[in-house]
Amino acid sequence: xxxxxxxxxxxxxxxxxxxxxxxxxxxxxxxxxxxxxxxxxxxxxxxxxxxxxxxxxxxxxxxxxxxxxxxxxxxxxxxxxxxxxxxxxxxxxxxxx
Amino acid sequence: xxxxxxxxxxxxxxxxxxxxxxxxxxxxxxxxxxxxxxxxxxxxxxxxxxxxxxxxxxxxxxxxxxxxxxxxxxxxxxxxxxxxxxxxxxxxxxxxx
Numbered sequence: 001x002x003x004x005x006x007x008x009x010x011x012x013x014x015x016x017x018x019x020x021x022x023x024x025x026x027x028x029x030x031x032x033x034x035x036x037x038x039x040x041x042x043x044x045x046x047x048x049x050x051x052x053x054x055x056x057x058x059x060x061x062x063x064x065x066x067x068x069x070x071x072x073x074x075x076x077x078x079x080x081x082x083x084x085x086x087x088x089x090x091x092x093x094x095x096x097x
Numbered sequence: 098x099x100x101x102x103x104x105x106x107x108x109x110x111x112x113x114x115x116x117x118x119x120x121x122x123x124x125x126x127x128x129x130x131x132x133x134x135x136x137x138x139x140x141x142x143x144x145x146x147x148x149x150x151x152x153x154x155x156x157x158x159x160x161x162x163x164x165x166x167x168x169x170x171x172x173x174x175x176x177x178x179x180x181x182x183x184x185x186x187x188x189x190x191x192x193x194x
Binding site: 096 | 099100102104137138139140141142144145147148149150151152154160163164188189190191192193194
């Protein structure tokens with residue numbers, strides 16, 4: 001199993017509209033991409049001032065499953081149309097578990 | 098439930114010794130900190146050149162549980178003695194799920 005973790009910092013901070021746009025866009029992925037075993041996302045709770053604004057934790061059966069998710073046209077459309085215009089910084093890690 | 102996600106970039110990159118030191122130090126936390134419901138950590142698989150080197154995904158029952166984990170003396174000792182000397186950058190998010 002591969003765990004894929006992403007954190008985003010939004011350009012204008014975690015405004016409700018921008019957070020909702022990212023959450024709504026990515027939240028459609030589990031219904032569209034069968035390689036996703038589990039998919040959790042959410043807005044930072046504000047417990048530390050240096051935190052990023054948003055995180056995604058996805059589980060996939062394999063590295064090939066991750067690549068299928070990454071490159072899926074619906075995912076790429078959300079990245080292009082919703083995420084890239086709103087995001088200042090993105091960090092990611094994929095690890096076996 | 099609160100999910101706590103951390104990513105680390107190591108100063109000298111993911112050398113086996115440094116990765117093992119971080120993994121061994123943090124890997125002791127589930128046996129020491131009862132607030133941890135689940136705890137997964139691992140080294141980046143190298144699927145993207147901009148990725149960070151290491152990630153931790155922890156689940157806790159509540160924000161108070163997260164604070165108990167964050168401030169636990171054994172955790173603080175690992176951060177001080179193992180992680181801070183090796184880490185160039187750290188990003189984190191806590192979110193409800």
